[in-house]
Amino acid sequence: MKLKKTMKDVQLEGKRVFCRVDFNVPMEEGNITDDTRIRAAIPTIQYLIGKGAKVILASHLGRPKGEVHEDMRLTAAGERLAELLDKPVTKLDTSIGEEVVHAVANMQNSDVVLLENVRFHAGEEKNDAALAKQFADLADIFVNDAFGAAHRAHASTAGIAEYIPAVSGLLLEKELDVLGKALSTPERPFTAIIGGAKVADKIGVIDHLLDKVDHLIIGGGLAYTFLKAQGYEIGKSLLEEDKMDLAMSFIKKAEENDVKFHLPTDVVVADDFSVDANTKVVPVDSIPSDWEALDIGPETAKNYAEVIKGSKLVIWNGPMGVFELEPFANGTKQVAQAMAETTGYTVIGGGDSAAAVEKFNLGEKMDHISTGGGASLEFMEGKALPGVTALDDNE
Numbered sequence: 527m528k529l530k531k532t533m534k535d536v537q538l539e540g541k542r543v544f545c546r547v548d549f550n551v552p553m554e555e556g557n558i559t560d561d562t563r564i565r566a567a568i569p570t571i572q573y574l575i576g577k578g579a580k581v582i583l584a585s586h587l588g589r590p591k592g593e594v595h596e597d598m599r600l601t602a603a604g605e606r607l608a609e610l611l612d613k614p615v616t617k618l619d620t621s622i623g624e625e626v627v628h629a630v631a632n633m634q635n636s637d638v639v640l641l642e643n644v645r646f647h648a649g650e651e652k653n654d655a656a657l658a659k660q661f662a663d664l665a666d667i668f669v670n671d672a673f674g675a676a677h678r679a680h681a682s683t684a685g686i687a688e689y690i691p692a693v694s695g696l697l698l699e700k701e702l703d704v705l706g707k708a709l710s711t712p713e714r715p716f717t718a719i720i721g722g723a724k725v726a727d728k729i730g731v732i733d734h735l736l737d738k739v740d741h742l743i744i745g746g747g748l749a750y751t752f753l754k755a756q757g758y759e760i761g762k763s764l765l766e767e768d769k770m771d772l773a774m775s776f777i778k779k780a781e782e783n784d785v786k787f788h789l790p791t792d793v794v795v796a797d798d799f800s801v802d803a804n805t806k807v808v809p810v811d812s813i814p815s816d817w818e819a820l821d822i823g824p825e826t827a828k829n830y831a832e833v834i835k836g837s838k839l840v841i842w843n844g845p846m847g848v849f850e851l852e853p854f855a856n857g858t859k860q861v862a863q864a865m866a867e868t869t870g871y872t873v874i875g876g877g878d879s880a881a882a883v884e885k886f887n888l889g890e891k892m893d894h895i896s897t898g899g900g901a902s903l904e905f906m907e908g909k910a911l912p913g914v915t916a917l918d919d920n921e
């Protein structure tokens with residue numbers, strides 16, 4: 527990957543800086559349940575403040591699909607940011623238009639403005655040139671520090687870089703450095719664990735991982751597309767129907783490459799997606815047709831923990847179950863515990879995976895917690911990240 531310009535390569539004093547961060551934090555009833563991603567952006571924001579820049583922050587939250595969703599506003603993130611910076615943060619209700627232009631015109635050096643969720647505009651995810659230009663017109667310099675969204679070619683992560691000087695932030699730089707080093711000459715056995723809910727996004731990376739790892743462990747919502755492809759009844763569990771053939775091809779490729787492919791052998795099923803649901807542990811061949819599997823079972827968790835403890839390098843993205851709800855947290859907890867205990871090098875990625883590890887108070891026991899899930903997987907796969915390639919080359 528080409529070296530990119532960083533904040534140190536540009537003059538910042540008095541400059542308006544459009545700084546893309548990933549404040550896509552897990553929320554529950556309007557409250558932030560894990561602020562890892564906000565804390566991770568603080569060094570860059572402090573650096574800009576210290577240099578006397580006018581700091582215009584932009585982020586997405588959730589997937590509002592181009593419409594305003596009251597529960598996806600960045601208000602709580604702005605409040606948390608102000609606490610962490612110990613400094614006022616002007617939170618705006620939109621990310622383009624007159625209100626924004628006016629607020630930016632009134633900024634003093636070292637002031638911080640937080641724009642509203644950029645995904646409230648349909649042009650964001652389409653990487654619409656007109657929207658990217660509107661973002662660029664607000665600023666003199668673009669700083670990308672949103673590693674978690676660096677695999678997206680969107681208006682505020684990539685498009686904007688066409689119009690103004692574009693450099694990387696400290697978090698983006700650090701993530702690329704640490705992940706790059708861990709993977710350059712991986713220690714073996716090398717194990718990758720993939721779970722979570724973004725099945726369509728993540729299933730593709732398995733292909734490349736099968737050329738690299740010794741063990742591939744599958745959990746979370748991802749598991750059921752594989753189980754269904756093998757002919758099991760999965761009830762109402764998460765399924766990407768059009769990925770079933772792909773799933774089978776991966777099982778075959780694993781055999782050819784002599785990669786141990788681990789799927790759940792037992793699961794926790796529920797008659798409802800809720801904390802009060804009726805639940806039971808069943809073998810994977812006995813999932814009731816009107817129930818859904820929301821966690822790996824205890825036998826599976828024990829087996830996965832053994833593999834992890836025998837590994838020299840483990841990368842993990844995506845929770846093993848719906849860990850946010852107590853009855854479905856055990857699988858994720860057991861895997862996190864094994865990651866904490868193994869003597870191997872451990873890398874965890876993803877907004878929700880990081881939140882899970884923090885919830886179990888095991889964050890300090892991990893070697894690296896990446897703020898990106900999909901982003902770290904695509905980086906490890908060797909794919910170019912649009913949020914990085916868009917930045918100016920350091921020639």
Ligand SMILES: Nc1ncnc2c1ncn2[C@@H]1O[C@H](COP(=O)(O)OP(=O)(O)O)[C@@H](O)[C@H]1O
Nearest residue numbers: 722723724746747820847848876877878879899
């Ligand atoms: N079996 C399952 N069914 C439905 N959702 C699941 C299941 N297992 C895990 N999840 C959900 O996956 C979500 C996280 O997925 P994802 O965003 O892909 O991970 P990350 O943020 O770590 O990259 C969690 O909110 C969790 O509740």
Ligand SMILES: O=C(OP(=O)(O)O)[C@H](O)COP(=O)(O)O
Nearest residue numbers: 550674675876877878898899900
């Ligand atoms: O939460 C994110 O990714 P992750 O769930 O893979 O960690 C990023 O903010 C990207 O969000 P997106 O997957 O809606 O583009």
Ligand SMILES: [Mg+2]
Nearest residue numbers: 876877878899
């Ligand atoms: Mg997530």
